[in-house]
Amino acid sequence: MAGFSSIDIGVFLGYTFAIFGVAFWASRDRHNHDKNTEDYFLAGKTLPWWAIGASFIASNISAEQFIGMSGSGFSMGLAIAAYEWMAATTLLIVAQWFIPIFLQKGVYTMPQFLLLRFDERVRIGMAFYWAALYVLVNLTAVLYLGALSLETALGLPWHWGLVGLALFSVAYSLYGGLSAVAWTDVIQVFFLVLGGLVCSYLALDWVSAHQGAWAGFLRLWQQYPQKFELILPPQNPFYNDLPGITVLLGGMWIANLSYWGCNQYITQRALAARSLSEARYGILFAAGLKLLMPILVVLPGMAVYDLYYSGQSFFVQTLGATPQTLRPDRAYPALMSLVPTSLKGIVLAALLGAIVSSISSMMNSTATIFMMDIYKNLIHPKATEAHLVRGGRWVSLAAVAIAALLAPLLGSFQQVFQYIQEFTGFISPAVVAIFLFGLFWKPTTANAALAAVVATFPITIALKYGLPGLPFLDRMSLVFLALAYLMMLVTIWDKPLSLAVKQRLTIQAFFPLLPIALFGIRGWLWTDSVLDIRFPIGKSLMHFLAVFGLLTSLGMLRSLPPASNAFQWSKRLSLTTFAYKFWAGFILLVLVALYVFLH
Known part of the structure; x- marks a missing residue:
């Protein structure tokens, strides 16, 4: 991504200063006391709805979406958007039925909820499951894909990109905990959406030979109608990844409920809300943003599919000239490398923000589970608040270090997004x-x-x-x-x-x-x-x-x-305002219209 202009450098430096400035502000010790576990792991329960919604999306959208899902868009088309659009419905269910009980019980972690409902054995067993999953699958995949994108887009050696992403994430989030993560996520989401829209527009414009993004979209629609199938037929080569109607009626619900309703590094934002109402509106905001995500992460991959099979030499060389060497996960980084001067800073900030926000979220949530559910119960039951906070910082460092060491092992997977879904699926049904x-x-x-x-x-x-x-x-x-x-x-x-x-x-x-x-x-x-x-x-x-x-x-x-x-269950917990019901209904109506129109 050579050829940065002064505008690009200014945008990127502005992004960096904003992240560290907000992180410093959010990390400061307030009320003349040192951080306790509620401050560090739950941001002092002070998050408003818009910060919760932004943090939900920033924690979710990472390299696995920008890089991995774009690669799946290249391979299988718009059908992969089911993960995003079905997530919007799942979020509404979580806001209505899951979060009220979690907040009512005042839990810090999902394993703590299992202790209250079941017993210590279930809590400890699931705590180890989740800690291992976050480090060995999620963190590892995000670091691998993030470094891959920087290598393709910037020419930065892969191992240096890996180290740089880990250090950047640690530098701004380690001291402040969830407060630093959540408040900086507001900035991350702004750049994520802006940069994603820029890259999508440019990709579609290239497809139409600079006749405009709409013309590019129409070309994709007319030339590759099979790429717009939301329900894949059995004869589709990617049926095993997205098996037809299952995306609406079967296993997709299990994957989504596990991720959005029972996943520590997602639900932790809602647990840090000022109130149940703020938590619900934050999740509603996130559900609305999920409708937009396929435009940012799937359409670019579909556009590269056209450019690749139209014989564009750059994309053929970058992604691989033969079926054996083809790497769909290089589709989005290849697009980034062609972004014009003066827009590169925005696109790079979007990608970097998506990556480091997810890394920092996973670090903090791994530390929360380990310290509150494993360390405090099995190792040091009398640990002080200050000791738990210090320990949480060390666990965060250890988690990102282990993930960085394991990341090179993912090089054998052609579609890393599918790798994540496959191996997460080992535990999701039980969760x-x-x-x-x-x-x-x-x-x-x-x-x-x-x-x-x-x-x-x-x-x-x-x-x-x-x-x-x-x-x-x-x-x-x-x-x-x-x-x-x-x-x-x-x-x-x-x-x-x-x-x-x-x-x-x-x-x-x-x-x-x-x-x-x-x-x-x-x-x-x-x-x-x-x-x-x-x-x-x-x-x-x-x-x-x-x-x-x-x-x-x-x-x-x-x-x-x-x-x-x-x-x-108390009826009081299910009460919502008219405005909430209106926007939730609107989101559901849009989803139904999308599937009816594109089926």
Whole structure:
């Protein structure tokens, strides 16, 4: 990205000074006292709605979206936008049903919620799961993709880019904790949206040979209609990544609920809200921004697809000239390298902001879970507030150092965004099952939750290697269903009931599985009809039967006594303003219109 103008340098320096200035302001010790754990890990519970919404997006949109999702847009087209658009719906559900209970209980972390609802075993087990996931998968992938983008766009050696990103993130966020992260995220989102729009406009303009962005969009629409399919048919080569109607009815919900409703480095922003109302409006703001994200991160990849297969030599050389050497994840950095002088500073600030905001968020959340759920409980129960804050800083440093050492191992994955979804899917079904049952099914016992934690990996691995052709989103649906029935079974046999009653309830609970199993076997073997479960009608019926059967099973167990620590839902928690309902309805209407129009 040679050829920076004085304007580019000024924009980038302005961005850097703004980040460090806001971080310094947010990190200062207030009220003449040193930071305690609430200050460091929850920003003193002072965040307004607009900072919460901005921080949700800045923490989410990183190199894995700008680079990874753009690469997936190159390969499979607009269908990958399902992750963004379905996330908007998921956020509305989280704001209405999840966050009120988390705030009411005053938790710092998701494992702490599991302690209140279940017991210490579940808390510790999931704390280790999450800490490992953030460091070994999320942080590692963000550092790898970020360094890759700087190498392609700037010519900066990959290892120097990796070190630079880690140091930049540590420098502005380590001392101030979540407060520094969240307030700087407001600036990050401004540059993220502005830079993303600039790059998308330029990409579409290049597609149309400088006839304008709209002309470029129309060319893509006319030349590559298959790239605008939101529901991929079974014959599509990327069906295993996005298996048709599953993106609306099946495993996509599990991935999204796990990420947006039970994920520490996302929900931590809402836990730091001034009030429930501020948290809800912040999440609503984030849901609105999610509608915009495919324009910023997917369309550029689709534009590069046209430029690549039109024979543009630069893109052919940069992405790879043969199918064996083709690297779709280089699509966005290749675009960045062609951005004209005077706009490069904005685009680079957008990308850098997206990367470092996610790194700092993951660092802080890893430290929060480790110090509050593992260290304080297993290692040093009498640790002071100051000791926990200092320890949190050291854990943040260790997390980013480990991720930096592991990042080179991702070089063998062609689409890193899909790598993240695939390996996150090993734990997502258990997370969603535990939280949904813990929140909404009062009889659930701690042993049932622990059984789900222990069983998720063996069940997932068995399906992954036993049915290698099964799309991973469909696999997540099956794992979730298996864990749900396992939790029901363990709950039944945990209750102080007679043997005859336990046997009767077990038969009642599992009876609704019979039509699901029969339909699944029929749809799998009889592949010459519309009821083939690979096709939309068959798969839709299968998902309907699964959901209906699960709800029927839970209904048959309504006589089970509630757990002593089950949550009581208050109608007061569900109250929202007319303005909130209006904008939530508007977002849902836009999503329905998009899928109806583009289906």
